[in-house]
Amino acid sequence: MSRTAFQACELKKEGVKSKKEKKQRTDNMDRNKNMQCWVIFNRLMVGRDGWAFKQPLDVKVFEFLDNPEVVSKPIGLKDIECRLNNCLYYKPEEFADDMRIVFSNALLYPSRSEIHMIAMRVSGNFESSWKYLKKKWILEERKGKKSMCKC
Secondary structure (H helix, E strand, O other): OOOOHHHHHHHHHHOOOOHHHHHHOOOOOOHHHHHHHHHHHHHHHHOOOHHHOOOOOOHHHHHHOOOHHHOOOOOOHHHHHHHHHOOOOOOHHHHHHHHHHHHHHHOOOOOOOHHHHHHHHHHHHHHHHHHHHHHHHHHHHHHHHHHHOOO
16 A cells, blocks of 8 residues: 555654664564454455544534543544554554544444444444454464473
């Protein structure tokens, strides 16, 4: 995927100036986990319900709330895509946290709205996929430790 102006801005925000510099960073999450996060992300993004989360929610929509600051962090799937594309997550949990923020912001819509219902359904699917991935990573780590230990 080619770098867009948005992605270039995101790289600058994170202090990464070039692809070469991005590759030199060693503290990012490993490539395997990044790709598996991409799989979960793409299922959501290209799925029938992805439209509801592509853009950050407009805080002005929530003026009816007593406390509009409830929207913790206005992010959308495009923001997460940029971070995944540029390997800017350091841990898989950061990716999961951002996904949860997108869902929790969407759940601020009235419970009968289409976006709220979509957020409930997609959030549940995400959590079950995430739980499976975490178990898989734990098993892979255990296998890796056992193969290194030749007791």
